[in-house]
Amino acid sequence: MRFLYLSFLLTIMACSTQQVTKSVDTAEQSLKVASQYSKEELRGSNTEYRNWWNVLRYDLVLSPDFEKKHIAGSLSMQFEITGKEGDWMQIDLQQPMELTKIVQLANSDLKVKPQDELTVDHKNWFRLDNTIFINYHSLSKSKSGVKTLKFYFEGNPRIAKNAPWDGGWIFTEDEKGRPWMTAAVQGLGASSWFPCKDYQGDEPDQGATITMIVPEDLVAVSNGRLWETSFVKGEAGTNVYTWEVRNPINSYNIIPYIGHYVEIKDAYMGERGTLSLKYWVLDYNEEKATKHFEQVKPMMAAFEDWMGPYPFYEDGFKLVETPHLGMEHQSAIAYGNKFMNGYLGDDRSRSGHGNKFDFIIVHESGHEWFGNSITTEDVADLWVHEGFTTYTEAMYIENQFGKEAAAEYIQGLRALISNDSNIIGVYGLNQTGGTDMYYKGANIIHTLRHWMNNDSKFKGMIRSMNQEFYHHIVSSAQIEKFIADYAGLDLKTFFDQYLRTTSIPTLEIRSQNAKKYYRWINVVDGFNMPLRLNNSTEWIQPTTEWQTYTGKSDLIIDPNFYIHLNYSR
Numbered sequence: 190m191r192f193l194y195l196s197f198l199l200t201i202m203a204c205s206t207q208q209v210t211k212s213v214d215t216a217e218q219s220l221k222v223a224s225q226y227s228k229e230e231l232r233g234s235n236t237e238y239r240n241w242w243n244v245l246r247y248d249l250v251l252s253p254d255f256e257k258k259h260i261a262g263s264l265s266m267q268f269e270i271t272g273k274e275g276d277w278m279q280i281d282l283q284q285p286m287e288l289t290k291i292v293q294l295a296n297s298d299l300k301v302k303p304q305d306e307l308t309v310d311h312k313n314w315f316r317l318d319n320t321i322f323i324n325y326h327s328l329s330k331s332k333s334g335v336k337t338l339k340f341y342f343e344g345n346p347r348i349a350k351n352a353p354w355d356g357g358w359i360f361t362e363d364e365k366g367r368p369w370m371t372a373a374v375q376g377l378g379a380s381s382w383f384p385c386k387d388y389q390g391d392e393p394d395q396g397a398t399i400t401m402i403v404p405e406d407l408v409a410v411s412n413g414r415l416w417e418t419s420f421v422k423g424e425a426g427t428n429v430y431t432w433e434v435r436n437p438i439n440s441y442n443i444i445p446y447i448g449h450y451v452e453i454k455d456a457y458m459g460e461r462g463t464l465s466l467k468y469w470v471l472d473y474n475e476e477k478a479t480k481h482f483e484q485v486k487p488m489m490a491a492f493e494d495w496m497g498p499y500p501f502y503e504d505g506f507k508l509v510e511t512p513h514l515g516m517e518h519q520s521a522i523a524y525g526n527k528f529m530n531g532y533l534g535d536d537r538s539r540s541g542h543g544n545k546f547d548f549i550i551v552h553e554s555g556h557e558w559f560g561n562s563i564t565t566e567d568v569a570d571l572w573v574h575e576g577f578t579t580y581t582e583a584m585y586i587e588n589q590f591g592k593e594a595a596a597e598y599i600q601g602l603r604a605l606i607s608n609d610s611n612i613i614g615v616y617g618l619n620q621t622g623g624t625d626m627y628y629k630g631a632n633i634i635h636t637l638r639h640w641m642n643n644d645s646k647f648k649g650m651i652r653s654m655n656q657e658f659y660h661h662i663v664s665s666a667q668i669e670k671f672i673a674d675y676a677g678l679d680l681k682t683f684f685d686q687y688l689r690t691t692s693i694p695t696l697e698i699r700s701q702n703a704k705k706y707y708r709w710i711n712v713v714d715g716f717n718m719p720l721r722l723n724n725s726t727e728w729i730q731p732t733t734e735w736q737t738y739t740g741k742s743d744l745i746i747d748p749n750f751y752i753h754l755n756y757s758r
Contacts, residue, residue, distance in 0.1 A: 231279065231320050232378065233567070233619030235390055238279035238322065241272035244386050245335060247397040251383075251445060255368040255404075258360045261343035264384050265294070267395070269335055274325060281380035281387035283319040286344040288384055293328050294337040306339065319380065346382040349373060352513035353523070357381060361512045363471050368407065369448040373516050373523065376568075376621070379440035390566035390662050392437040400431040401445050408450040410469045412443060412521045413504040434520065435503045437660055439564060442519040446509045451475050453482070457489050457506075460498040464489070465505035474510060474528070481528040482508060484550055491588035492555065492581065495648060497655045500562035508550065515549035517556030517578075524549055538601030542586050542594045555581030563658045569614035570665035571621045572688065576612075576630020583631065592644075596749055599635045602628040603751065608691045613665060632751040633687045639749040640683075640718060641676050650675045682716045687751075694718065695753040696731060698744060705738040707731055710755065721747045 251262040291309040313327035349357035353373035380387035401409035405426040413434035455466040470478040504520040516523040526549035536543030560574035587595035610623035638647045673680040695711040709731045723745045
């Protein structure tokens with residue numbers, strides 16, 4: 190194996206938590222850091238402690254203890270210097286997890302002997318709340334442009350209270366009373382259980398491995414492809430599973446699944462050739478899952494038609510059964526919808542179309558394109574992930590059941606929009622916008638589609654967006670500009686209205702003396718969206734001034750436009 194030696198495993202397990210004794214210098218630096226940034230800024234910003242180095246690869250080794258709800262392991266992080274070297278490096282690890290040791294590898298090769306590990310003196314690193322600061326100048330300088338630090342960690346990670354929304358680790362039992370472990374940490378962050386650069390704007394460019402050391406009766410599944418397995422003898426035998434991801438991956442997507450799993454194999458002939466489809470489910474659900482997951486192939490065909498090739502052919506596609514509802518873990522989608530259609534059997538749109546498909550399979554798989562391939566730098570722009578992914582549900586419905594069904598589904602989701610906070614959150618504070626980024630976000634995209642009034646061009650835009658930003662870190666501003674340029678429309682006030690206010694454009698209509706008048710109210714200055722009349726090729730161009738309707742048809746607005754109507758006298 191590349192880096193897994195028995196002595197190394199024993200070292201991980203033997204490392205004990207040590208209290209860091211700060212020197213005068215590090216204490217002064219701690220005060221300086223604390224005065225400059227809040228806890229939220231340290232997590233959510235590309236600070237001076239992060240912006241001069243780039244993560245290339247993570248190699249994670251993990252040994253969980255089900256009974257003690259404890260985990261121990263190490264993370265080797267390869268990185269490169271991309272700017273002027275700073276004095277201090279920021280690594281994130283949330284309490285109560287503890288960092289027990291930091292070593293620098295003598296070279297970037299992970300296959301090294303213990304004597305090649307250079308321990309970083311405790312005087313040269315310290316903890317500040319959920320952040321570890323390392324004195325970079327204390328590290329030995331290497332000629333290689335690629336550097337590697339290895340972090341040993343252990344502790345009792347935060348336990349999820351209501352995964353995946355209130356996340357953390359999950360230590361539970363399956364229906365037969367056997368151990369079942371996983372994690373769901375979007376929002377909470379990967380640093381809630383392992384040390385990393387917990388910043389959405391920096392993914393490991395060369396992928397990751399995750400090695401799990403588990404009791405011999407358990408199976409461990411993770412992202413990417415199963416690279417190697419082995420058995421370690423002892424009083425209690427352990428199985429060692431190593432999975433490898435070859436593509437960039439967001440840290441919160443790196444997830445262990447540990448339980449009594451069996452594998453179901455399939456394949457899909459897609460736009461880039463053969464895509465492996467694998468489903469890992471608890472052993473007693475194999476027959477049920479085999480039948481239910483037949484939905485995956487038509488979904489994949491619909492998504493590739495709309496958005497282009499699946500973004501991670503090298504890593505394959507997996508669904509992995511979980512005790513929580515679901516999460517978009519790249520190439521290893523967490524699935525917990527109990528083999529039911531709808532959202533745990535419910536049609537959230539109340540349109541009659543939402544229970545024609547398994548919501549978790551479709552929605553979380555849609556994130557492979559929007560969220561995992563196209564990733565926003567700041568979580569404040571998470572509407573790009575959730576709005577477009579919610580619209581992938583309509584893409585699937587349109588492909589399977591027709592355009593009218595898809596429109597009815599999207600319109601039905603409007604009942605779930607609250608308009609209580611802006612879709613875009615506060616930048617630099619690890620703060621997302623409100624839940625409207627899902628259903629309102631999808632309706633923004635649907636409204637824009639009907640303003641474009643050209644389905645072929647709209648579909649081409651979606652495919653081109655996925656090609657332009659393939660495996661890219663983006664901002665909402667970049668996506669907005671791309672859409673405006675592709676559509677050939679002035680969309681500044683459109684996006685400002687829907688993304689940066691809670692006010693929905695309202696068309697006020699007044700009837701007087703057998704005539705009808707209309708105008709925009711509740712809009713930002715210069716709002717310029719035209720409206721098509723229902724079942725008609727006729728359009729109107731409202732402004733904030735009253736206009737007289739002179740058309741021949743009734744003044745009934747196409748319901749595909751997400752606006753409010755106000756009838757006055």
